[in-house]
Amino acid sequence: MIDRRIFRLPGITKMLIVLAGLVLLQAFSILFQGVFLSRTLTDLWNREAETRILWPVLLFAGFFALRQILVMLKNRVMQPWADQTVFDLRQQLLQKLVAIGPSIVAKQGTGKVVTMALDGMNQVNTYLMLVVIKIFDMMIIPTVLLVYLFFLRWQEALFLLVIFPVIILFMIILGYAARDKANREFASYTQLSNNFVDALRGLPTLKQLGLSEAYADNIYAVSEDHRKRVMGTLTIAILSTFALDFFTTLSIAVVAVFLGLGLVAGHIALFPALTILILAPEYFLPIRNFANDYHATLNGKNALTAVLEVLNTPVPTDRNLLTDQQATWTSESQLRLEHVNFGYDKPDETALTDISFTANGYQKIGIIGPSGSGKSTLINLLGGFLTPNNQDAGRISINGVTVPHLSQQAWQRQFLYIPQAPYLFHATLADNIKFYTPDADDAAVSQAIASAGLTDWVATLPEGLQTEIGEGARGVSGGQAQRIALARAFLDQSRRILLFDEPTAHLDIETEVGLKETIKPVFANHLVFFATHRLHWLNEMDYLLVIEHGRVVEQGTPDALAKQNGAYTALRREMGGDAL
C-alpha cells in the first residue's frame, strides 16, 4: 500500500512527525465539530433558549474552521518538501545525464528522458503529496473517532470497527478480480491511442497508397470496438469502488436504523445517537478519499520507479586518472588500445571484440566497414561515451598512462566529436559556435565562421550571429549544422583530436563536395578518427581500420591494404558498385 522508497527520500522524517501532529489535531477537530453540532441540534430539539445554543454553535463553527485550516496547513507542510524533492530529483537526473553521457539517453530513448524529467516529475509531485497525506489521514482519523465512539456506545462502535476490514477485504477481492482484466484493457487502450497516432503519422504513406479517405471509417470502427470492450471491463473494474461506496453508505444507514430502534426502546439518548450518526460518515471519509485518488497516483508511482532506476545507474568512476598535462595531445603523443572488448547489456555478446591499434601524433585514421559492423561503437568508446568491459583483459593507455576507460575528463577536453547530425542548442548562433570556448571574442568567431564557409549564410540571417537557432527556432539545414560544428573546431585550437562519425552520410553529393573542401584544412595538426562509408574520404586518410562484426579485420596504410587484396579491397569493390 505504501511505497517504502518514500521513506528514503531526504528530509522526510521531520516532516512526517509534523504531519502526524497536524493530522492528530485534525482528528480531534473533526471529533469536536461533530460533538458540538450534535449538542446544538439536541438543544434545539429540546427547545432550549436561543442563548443556550450560542456556545455550541460557536464551538462547532470554530472546530469546523480549524479542521479546514488544518487541511491547508498539512498541504503547506508537505508541498515545499514535495516541490523540493522533485526539484532535487530533476537536478540529480541531469547530473546523472551529464556524468554518464549519451549512452543512457540512447538506452532510454530521447523522448522518454525528456518526458521523465518534465511530466514524469510533475506526476511524482502529485504522488508524494497525495499518498503521504491520505495514508496518514486513513491511519489516524478513524482511530481517534472510533475510540471516542466506544466510550459513547460500544455496540455501534463495534459494528463500525468490524465493517472496516470487511470493506477493505471486499475491495481487495473485487480489485484483484478486476485488475487483470483492467490491466489488459489498459494495455489495449495504450495500443489503441498509439494506433491512432500511428495512423496520423503514417498519413502521407496512406495518401500515397490511395487509402487515406477510407481509413477514417476504420479508425471509427476500431475506436467503437474498443469502447464496447472497455465498457465491459469497466462494469467489473469499478465494482471495487462501488463495493466501498455501497458498504460505507449502507453502514451509515444501518447505524441510523440501529440508533433509531435503540432510541425507541429507550436504550440511548438523542445526543449520543446524533453524535454517532454525524461521526459515522467522517469515520469512512479518509478511506474513501484514499480509494478515489488511488488510481490517480499510479502514474506518479511508475514515474518515480523510472527516475530512480536511472539514478541508480552506475556512473563510470576514476574519471580523473589523467592530469591535463598527461592527456595533452601533441605530435609526439600516443594512444594504445590492446585487446579491448565492449558489450552492451548482454554479457555473452560483445559489440566490439579484441580491438588493438595504436594512434600516433597527428595521424588521420579512417574507420570503415559495412553498416552495423561497430564503427560508431568504436567512436563512442574512443570518446568515453561507452566504457569497455572486463578491463583486466584489455588495456588502454594514453601517453603511456594506463586508464580503465576513456571517460577521462582530461581526455575529453582534448577532442571534438562531430556526429552525423550535430546538436544545435536553443541559443544564438554565436553561442552555439562558442559552445566549447565561451570566452572567445567576436573577431575569433568571425574568423571561425569564415573558415567554416558560413559567412555568406550568416549575412542572410536577419540578426546575423545573434539569430536564435535550434529547437523551436529557426531551422538549419544538415550541411549548415555540420559547418557550425566545424566552426566550433576552428575556434577551439586547444583540442587536437577530432572524432567524426559519418559526418556527410546524409548529404547530397554537391553539398558534400563543398563541405569536404572546408573539412580538409581542419585535419592539419589534429589526430583524426573518421568513421565513414563514403569511399572518397579514404583518400584523405593515412591509416585505416577495417571493421567487420566488431573486429578489426585489417589495419594499415591505404596503399599497404590495397596491395594485400584482403578485406579492404573486397569492401571497396562492394561499395563501389557499377561503373560507367
Added chain:
Amino acid sequence: MNGFFDTFKHDSWVMPYLRKYRFLLVLVLLLGFLTTFTGSALMFTSGYLISRAAQHPFNIMLIYATIVLVRAFGIARPSFKYAERLTSHNWVLRIVSDFRKKLYQSVERDAVAIRQRHQTGDILGLLAEDIAHIENLYLRTVFPLIVGWLLYLFVVIALGTFSWPFAALMALLLGVIVILMPLVSVALNGAREFHQKKTQQRLYTSMTDAVLGVSDWMISGREKDFMDHQTGPLTDMRDLQTADNKFQWWRDLVVQLMIGVIAVVMIYWAGSYFQTSHLALNWIAAFVLAIFPATDAFASIPQGVSEWPVYQDSIKRVNQLDQNIVAPVAQTHLAAEDFESLTIDHVDFKYADGQQAVLSDIDWTINRGDKVALLGPSGTGKSTLLKLMLGDEQPTQGTVKLNGITIDKLQEDRGKLFGVLDQQPYLFNTTIINNVRLGNLSATDDQVKAAIKAVELEQLVEKLPNGYNTLVEEAGARFSGGERQRFALARILLQDAPIIILDEPTVSLDPITEHELLNTIFDLLKDKTIIWVTHHLEGITHVDSVRFLEHGQFEMIGKPHELYQTSDRFRSLYDLDKGR
C-alpha cells in the same frame, strides 16, 4: 467572458456532440444529480428518524416508513453513482470515437499543409493531446458544473417552498461557491496558466538541449554551466507551482468556510422555523445534516472551471483545423493502363509566403516506360517538383498534366497512378502481412507473400518467430533502414501503379545496402515509368536520362554515359562518389 463565447463562435468540436448525444447526456446529468440527492436524502431521513425515535413513539410503525427510506437511500446512492460513472464513461468514449475520426479527416484533408507548417510529427501528438483535453473538459468541468447548478436550483426552490427570504439568502451564499468562486478562479488562473505555459516551454527547450546535447556538455567540461543553465527554469517552475497550489488551498479554504457559514445559518433558520410543534422539531436535524453531503457536489466546481483556459486552447486549436478547407475540384478518372505521358508545361512555382520563385519555367515530358533521375543541391526545389507532379501543390503558372488531364482532377485515382517510395516509408504498428497488403487491400495472402519474396525478404520474415504475422513495432523499429525500404517496395509491387516516384529512398543507407536495394528496385520495376530523385550518383546507370535542377531550372540534361564524357562537373561528382 468574451473569450468564452469567441471560443464557440466557429466551434465544430464541442457543441455538436453535446447535441448529438443529448439523450445519453441527460441521463448522465440525471444520474449525477440523483447521486448527490440520495446522499443528502440519506442524512436527511436519518436525522429525522433519530429525532423522531427520540420522542419514543408508542408504535414502531410510525417510524417504519422512515426506516425503509433510510435503507433505500443507503442502497440508491452507491447504485446511482455506479451507474453514473458507467454512463459518463460510455458517453465520453463515444465522443472519443467521433473525435478520432473527425481529427483524422481534418488532418487528412490538409496533411500537406500541416507538414509544411510543422516539420516534425509533434503537431500530431499535440492534437491527440488536445482531444484528451476535450474529454476532460466534459468529465471534469461540464458534468460537475451542470450537476452542481441543477442541485443549486433544486435546493433554492425547495427552500423557497418554506420561506422565500431564506431561500434568497441561501441562493446568495451558495452562489458564492457555485458562481463567484469559479469566476474568480478562472480570472486569476488564466494569467497564471499563460505564464506556466511559457515556463513549461522554456523548461522543455532547456531539457531537450540537456538531453540531446549531452555529449557536447560532457566533453566541453562545462558541467557547472550545464547545471546553471537548467536551474533557472527549474526554479521558476517550482515557484510557479507553489503559487498555483497556494491559490488552490486558499480558494478551497474559503469554499469550505462558506459551507461552515451556510451550516450555521441553516441551524438558526431551522431552529426557529421548526419550533411550531412537537413533531416539527424533528426536521431541524434533518435539514442541517443534509447540507454536508450536498456541498460535496459544489466544492469541486471551482477547480473544474479554473481548468478552462487549458481546454479553451485545445478547442481553439482543433477548431482551427477546419478553417483552411479548399474548394474541391471536380474529379475525373484515368485508368492505370491508359497512362501515356506526364507533361510539365512552363511551370512556375512559389510558396504563398515566399518571395523567391522556387521553380521557374520548367518544361518536362515523361513518357510511359521512361526512367529518369533528378539531381541537385538541397533546397533547389526537387521535392517541390515532385509535389507538383502528385498534385499536392498547384503551380503558380503553367500546368502539370497526365494524358492531357490536369493532375488536380485525378486526385481520387492517385493511388492507382502513382507509387511513391520516399526517404522514410511508414510501417504501421500491425503485422508484416497487413503492412504489405496496404498496397492492395484485395491481394490474397499468396500475392502478398510473393511480393515479399520478390523484394528478397522471404528468408528474413520466415525466420521470425511469428513469421508473416510478426508485429513491426513502433514505426518499424525492429527492422533496419534497408529492410524497411524493401517492405515499402513490396507494397508498391502490389499497388502496381504505372508511375513510380522514388524520393531519395537510399539517403540514410550505407553504400552496400544502397547498391543492392537499387538493383532490386530497378529490376522489379523495369516495366514502370520511374522518376527518381537522388542525392548522389550511385546507381545512376539504371536510368536513361539525368537532369540537374539548380536555381529553379534544369542546368544539365543528358544520358549518364554521355554526360560522363562531356561534362566535367558530372565526371568529377561521379568520380568522387566512386572514391576515385
